[in-house]
Each structure stands twice: as C-alpha cells, then as structure tokens.
Amino acid sequence: MPPGPDNSADATKSGRNQGNGGTMDTALIEMRGLTKYFGGFCAVRDVSFSVARGEVVGFLGPNGAGKSTTMKMLAGFMTPSSGSASIEGHDVLRDGLAARRALGYLPEGAPAYGEMSVEAFLEFVARIRRVGPDAVRRALALTSLDSVRLQPIETLSKGFKRRVGLAQALLHDPATLVMDEPTDGLDPNQKFEVRALIRAMAPRKAILISTHLLEEVEAICTRAVVIARGVIVADCTPAELAARHPSGRLDDVFRALTEAEAA
Template identity: 70%
Template sequence: MTALIEIEGLTKRFGGFTAVDGVSFTVARGEVVGFLGPNGAGKSTTMRMLAGFMLPSAGTARICGEDVVERPVAAKRHLGFLPEGAPTYPEMAVEDFLRFCARIRGVGRAEVARAMALTQLEGVRLQPIETLSKGFKRRVGLAQSLLHDPPVLVLDEPTDGLDPNQKHEVRALIREMAPQKAIIISTHILEEVGALCTRAIIIARGRVLADATPAELVADGRSMDEVFRELTMRDAA
C-alpha cells in the first residue's frame, strides 16, 4: 500500500531539551493509527510538525508525497488537522465559522452542510461557539478538519470532552471514513485503540517504543493498559 503519511527521523529540540527524538513511521490509506504516550511524551509536538505548524529540528514529514517544510501549502491541501484545544473564533456562530474556514479552503456551502451533518452540528449552527459545551466545541473543530474531505486526518484527542454517546458517534464516523483515508489519532484513552485503531504507536520521552497492531501488543494475554504501563515504565527506568 502507498503511504499517505511518511515520517523519517523527525526530531524537535527546544534548547537543550529534545521533545521528539528521531521518530519514523508511515501510514497508508485505510489505516487508523493510535498515537499513545504519557503526558509530555512528544505526541502533540510530533503532530504539530506533521501538520506544518511547527518546524522540525531534523528529519522530514510528507503528506501524500508533499514535504511539509518544502511544500507546506501543497501538503496542507491533503490534510485535515484537529489540534489540541480545537482553537476557533469563539464569538462567531458555528455555521459562520465553518463558512469562513470553507472559503479559506476553497470549498462551498454544500461542504459546510456536509461537515455539520457528519458531526451533528445542525442543531447549534446559529449559536456562538463560546456558548457551546466542551464536547460541541470539539465537534466544531472536527467539522473544520473535514470540510475539504482530505485523504489524511491528524486528530489530537478527537473525543476529548464528549459524553459517552458523543464518543460513540465520533468513533463510528471515524470508522466510516477510515477505508478512504490515512488517519492518526492521538489519545490517552486506551479503549479507543481497541475500538478504532488498526495499529498503535507508543511513544515516551520523544522516542517510539512500540509499533504494532492492538492484537499483537496484547498477544500474551495482557491488557493494553498493562502493555502501556510496562513499556513506559521500562523506558523511564
């Protein structure tokens, strides 16, 4: 399978601190990769570099063959990015914000309506974003990432703040889209890996500790939680 996401030796240093240390992996169409790690492991920094929001200190990242540093605009055309916190313009109504994002992406009202339908935002489309619950704000962030129907999705904690029913709906949406896209999901919810992901990458202190299917990680009968704890504790020792 052709890789839509290619990361090779990706590194980020802040002064003398190395936040991401030589991370390499690929993601093909049809794969949903869970990106796991403790707080401060380098997950969000890796995703920001992949999305072109942060320059790497070393290494390369490509989206659909386009280098995110050398050809950032071309790379971002193929990318839907849900960052941590899902920043928006809080005073704007939901539909107005999505139309604003759509104009930047060069898509129209039909795509806005489609994104709102996928994320079930029609009922709050006229509400200012600042009046929404955390879960609905997260849906607005997810909707903007889907507007241009990109082949690559990079989602940082996509179900953060959602109630159990909303989590189920978002997971169902990701499963529905998965065959046509390459998707990376950063999450601290281990059950999400088993429910959604075809692969799991575990990272700690900026380095990849494991890259395998969920079934391979728990093949010896341990739970995903036990595997995660053992790998991260071993790395910290």
C-alpha cells in the same frame, strides 16, 4: 529540465512501488527521522513511521511524550530540528502550502474563534479551503452540529466545541486526517458517535489520531504507535501490543512500555 532523465527516474520509482506490493503509493503520511529540540530538551527523537490509506493509527503515549509536538510538525505548525515529513507526497517544509491543503488537521484542544457562530466559522474555513456551502452542510451533518449552527462557539459545551473542530478538519473531505485527541471531553455517547464516524471514513482515508485512552485504540485503530519520552517504543497492531504482556491487557503493556525507562 530535460525530459529523458525525468522519465527514467519516474519509471524506477513506480517499479519500486510495484515491488513493494503497492504500499508505497498509498502511504499518505510519512515521517522520516522527525526530531524536535526545545533548547537542550529533546521532545521528539527520530520518529519514523507512515500511515497508509485505509489505516487508522492510534498515536499513544503519556502526557508530554511528544504526541502533540509530532502532530504539530506534521501540520507544518512547528519546524522539525531535523528529519522530514510529507503529506500525500508533499514535503511539509519545502511544499508546506500543498501539504496543508491536503491535510485535515484537528489541533490540540480544538481551537476556534469563539465569537463566531458555528456556521460562520465553518464558512470562513470553507472559503480559505475553496470549497462550497454544501461542504459546510455536509460537515455540519456528519458531526451532528445542525441544532447549534447559529450559536456562538464560545457558548457551546466542550463536546460541541470538539465537534466544531472535527467539522473544520473534515470540511474539504481530506484523504489524510491528523487529529489530536478527537474524543477528549466528549461524553460516552459522543465518543461512540465520533468513533463510528472515524470507522466509517477509515477505508477511504489515512487517519492518525492521538489519544491516551486505550479502549479507543482497541475500538477503532488498525495499528498502534506508542511513544514515550519522545521515542517510539512500539509499532504494531493493538492485538500484538496486548499480547506483549502475560495479562493480555493493553493498560499493562502501556504501563510497562512507557514506565520502563523511568525505572
């Protein structure tokens, strides 16, 4: 490729970024018109939003609204029917390997190889991600798994299993995190710990978490994106969202937004 046009393209691009006050180059997760059909059923329709460094975006919606499908497309596990997504500038389809290298992903239900010990499992992921044993030690400490590190994962309680999934996602200290229900199945104390962990990491990372717990959005999210029947119905701060209903309570807004179309 001749160097001339390439340079000028770069120049215009960075110029535009500066014009936008620097928000463009910190958007680590970007979705543009993501759509997914299962046969004739449209699970996700034209979902577009981005997550910048420093943001914790809560992805809200009733069960079956399309949260997990959207996240699976972000992680490169499902192929969108149309639209595109990128992680730290790497297109999840055309440059999938680089996108997956950058991303820390906690799949729905925190799957892990049950017969492996916590430590062996994390060492396996660490080898694939090309990070050393100190990364494993750091992830074990962050998620308070030190006490069970030699136990087979299948013998652990639901809360521990969830934390193994978290540790796996945090292993390579990714700048971009996508977590599908990170606090599901945890007791209140564990929920508190995980939320504290997410809040502590937030300034350095772009974090997208899905949840149907509204108190979680109020506790840690800087922004809430509400999805219902595959379509985004709200994208604003939790406070703005709460203000949409006279009662000022998120559950009322949530019910109004996600049940409106069914009526």
